[in-house]
Amino acid sequence: MAYWLMKSEPDEFGIEDLYRSPQQTAPWDGVRNYQARNMLRDQMQEGDLVLFYHSSCKPPGVAGTARVVRAGYPDSSAWDPESPYFDPKSTPDNPRWYRVDVQWCSTFPRLVPLDRLREVPALAGMPLLQKGNRLSVMPVTEEEWQTILGLAGV
DNA sequence: GCCAACGTTGGC
DNA sequence: GCCAACGTTGGC
Numbered sequence: 001m002a003y004w005l006m007k008s009e010p011d012e013f014g015i016e017d018l019y020r021s022p023q024q025t026a027p028w029d030g031v032r033n034y035q036a037r038n039m040l041r042d043q044m045q046e047g048d049l050v051l052f053y054h055s056s057c058k059p060p061g062v063a064g065t066a067r068v069v070r071a072g073y074p075d076s077s078a079w080d081p082e083s084p085y086f087d088p089k090s091t092p093d094n095p096r097w098y099r100v101d102v103q104w105c106s107t108f109p110r111l112v113p114l115d116r117l118r119e120v121p122a123l124a125g126m127p128l129l130q131k132g133n134r135l136s137v138m139p140v141t142e143e144e145w146q147t148i149l150g151l152a153g154v
Numbered sequence: 155g156c157c158a159a160c161g162t163t164g165g166c
Numbered sequence: 167g168c169c170a171a172c173g174t175t176g177g178c
Contacts, residue, residue, distance in 0.1 A: 056176055114177080132159040134175050
């Protein structure tokens, strides 16, 4: 089983939106970056655990956890002309983009802010904290996972 | 709103 | 295949 961190803007889709989804489950779609796509398509497996990160908000940080309940499958929003994620280069016969389904697991009693993550030496290697990193899906080590859950007080 | 960093596009 | 221009991300 692997651990991941996934970013979402809470104005668009935050952990409360996942909590309120049917079966507390939602597709994680709209990822349009090849590096992230490869992880969604090739690596993320049912049962993997996810840190749900809130970005582009005040303050940004880890808001809770989720679980992958369906491994990578084609992101049909790419061939929906009505979707903001429409990409005419992706077709059902030759899908370019992928998504997974995630289910809500926990909302932290308090968000663990990005500032706090930066203070912890054990987390210094996280891609999230590297200058210029823009990946919206990234792997997390078990040690990092445990450290962040510790910071969240859970 | 700014801007650094990075990815993508397209002319050549 | 290079690289300048442009678009996007996301913290500040």
